[in-house]
Amino acid sequence: DPVTDEGCYPMVPWAGRIGAGHVAWRGDTYVLPVAGDGNALHGLGKDTTWEHVGGGAFRVALGRPWPVEGEATVVYEPRDHGLRITLTWHSDTNDDDLGCSVGIHPWFRRSLTRGGTLQETLSPITMVERGTDGLPTGKLVPPGPQPWDDCFTLGSPPVLEWPGALRLTLTSGADWWVVYSGPRDALCVEPQTAPPDVFVHPDLHPRGPWPREIVLDLAAEMLE
Template structure:
């Protein structure tokens, strides 16, 4: 007989909305439902000791988003090489927060704060303290993210979100000035004006796309509506970029509000640079996921 130890969850409630957090599993969200309707994609996997962050509904991207090519970059005249992140490529990806246990520092009925204290290690060479502030309301979910530089020099430091959404019947709507063409290993090659298959202004059916691309010049507004579902979703953020991942045949897709271009540390001035935090400085970002009746969705 085997016994599986499940990770502790933290449930927030507001009206008919429920948010289930799994602090030990990368500070991730396991589920967000409103009136019983899932607003994020749920894998159905119950987090245990061998939890997989990719099976969560949303996880944080800190201190960087997406890939650093080969895990290699230069900063302040020094060369750094990060180990691969365990995915089937050679790159460091998504930072360290999604693979670390976070702790609860505040929790009430509809609000919680999770914190991660990172010491410099092989996965990221500088210390930082990151927090996720969750506020659940009857009309949506607000996430405020902060990261404070614990190093004695100015370093790159960024925070984004990696939510998953149900792909079936989904239409995604957003605008951005540029889309990055990607190599087979996911690294950006060149930026251009979005073409018809990449331009989501006015909405595109997710099932008709096959993308793993970064977008610069995002307006900070996006919408998702599902055929046959009562509620649609709006996304607002002060982050300047987004990543769209729509694997063909998958039950999910991703629209990720992010702070910089993919592989920004190796792009020079060709893309949206990573934010840089002075010693003791705190960088902050916000993402709001709002719900509304589908008839009112754009």
């Protein structure tokens, strides 16, 4: 899918997978569009045209098939030697008993036009266990070996380096990071406010309000 297999796109009002595309809320079951694996993938924002509202800011109204209507905004702010991306979800409906998750899904090429092949420095502490269906079981386990298509807590910000070309440091206040290392030519490192399929595993979300904003800072250092 060219929409999800390249670029850097916002995931809203959910990030990652939702099993079978089904969300239960207040006695009703809502059916979301599913991808080739039969699960809802990476929210509704990726498939929608966003309105440019000035500068690096964009917004979009989202609703059905999601249970509640709301508005997402994303702001791209160039910084000295880097970029800040801020994604926010807002709904006028009291949906704390439903929840939401937001995330940012960048794809990084393993090879640039100069320099060496991408080397990633990651510090996984725990991993969300996946079952044979590829969906989270709700348990946290020690990190397993690569290749990954998994959600982690990390001990320090991820660092991506193309020797002789570029070093990128990714910083976010998000508690969760999905790392997709399977493709031969790309790597995904995705901050999220909650793990995939969190709506059926509420124990993976701390008590209290659901985070509705995520910030990703990408700091670049040119290498010789």
